[in-house]
Amino acid sequence: MFITLFLIGVLIFLIRYIEQFLRSFYIPDIEDKYVLITGCDTGFGNLLAKSLDNKGINVIATCLTEDGAKQLSECCSMKLTTYILNVTNEDEIDNLKEMITKKVGDKGLHALVNNAGILGKDFGSPETLLMSDLTEVLKVNTVGPAVLCFKFLELLHMGKGRIINMGSMAGRVPSVYFLYGISKYCIEGLSSILSFQLKKYDWNVSVHTIEPQHFSTTLSVNRALENSVKDGYKRVSKFTKEKYPTENDYLNTFWRQLGKIPLSDRIDYVTDAYEHSILSVWPKNRYSVGNLAKYVIVPLSYFPTSISDGIL
Structure with missing residues (x-):
């Protein structure tokens, strides 16, 4: 029995080692x-745009504001191009596609990174939510990225490219962030179904999802x-x-959660x-980011709901 378990452990180690070795090759x-x-005004998108620019890659960074685009352009090389884009505006997406098509020509796009997103307004108890609260978040975090995937699919096909969507551990297990x-x-x-459909119709475009655990928020976000x-x-x-007679009782319950x-x-x-996910020859389908995500949340997502809800 011990020998069997030992051999299984060795086999798993070898498989993981070979996988890591293969994924270490870069384009x-x-x-x-x-x-x-x-979503390059601030945060992950801003940091990624700067990092890729430092590596000499042709970065096309979209920002929501003129100030965000200006600040990013000032600290990057001439290879980085900024555009103003509201991902909920289809006309702006169409205009962006037209400009990028002229810019990249027959090379197409290597990657579309759907990074833009908002936390949305969270009012605590679900009964407080309005349709407008829900649609605001879905338009930015889900509908906008989906439309960008559809619109830029031909350019991605030309570049034998890949789509990278910003997911979250909040998309694997329930979270206090309701919307x-x-x-x-x-x-x-979206990522799973799109990946399936693109393989089925031989688009030669892969789909990848980044799934971070929760990261520290700024004071302004907390406010x-x-x-x-x-x-x-x-x-x-x-x-x-x-149940919560005062505003402070209600607020304190939210902060405890x-x-x-x-x-x-x-x-x-x-x-x-x-x-x-952008540079590797063999990128992963999903990237669980952070030890909590890898070793706690992802395994927990496969538990029966009655158990995982109790733990969470």
Whole structure:
């Protein structure tokens, strides 16, 4: 019995070693390829655009604001191009496609990185949510990325490229971030179905999903969350107000739930995963980013719901 378990362990180790070895090969002449990244004003998209630019890659970075585009352009090389894009505006997406088609020519796109996203307003108890709250988050986090995939598919086919979608562990297990979690479950579905369809119709375009654990938020994000929850208390039902008589009772409950989520400040793990999905000859289908994600959340996602909900 011991020998059998030992041999199984050795086999698993060898398979993992061979996999890591194969995935360590990077694409040659990457400097000649074009990578389109959305949501580059700040955060992961901004860091990724700068890193790829330092590697000499042709980066096409979209920003929501003029200030964001200007600041990014000022600290990067002439190879990086910025465009203003609201991912919820189909006309702007069409205009972007037209400009990029002229720019890349027959080379097409090597990668589309759907990074743009919002946390959305979180009011605590689900009964406080309006249709507009839900559609706002879905349009940015799910519908926009989906439309970008569809619109740029031909350019990606020309470049034998890949689509990289920003998912989340909030799309693998339930999260206190209600609206955000819904949108990320949708992204998981989009990536899986799109990958299946592209293989079926021989598009020669691969799909990859980045699934980070939760990372430390800025003070401004925490303040926005607090204000949202306070606004939500004005909408709660009589039932909820009986349970939480004051605004502070309601707010403290939300913060206690949020406090159960371990946060990481190693945002470089996310950009590293992004870069591997773009540069590797054999990228992974899914990148679980962070030890908590790899060794706790992903295994937990395969547990029966009655067990995983109790642990979470």
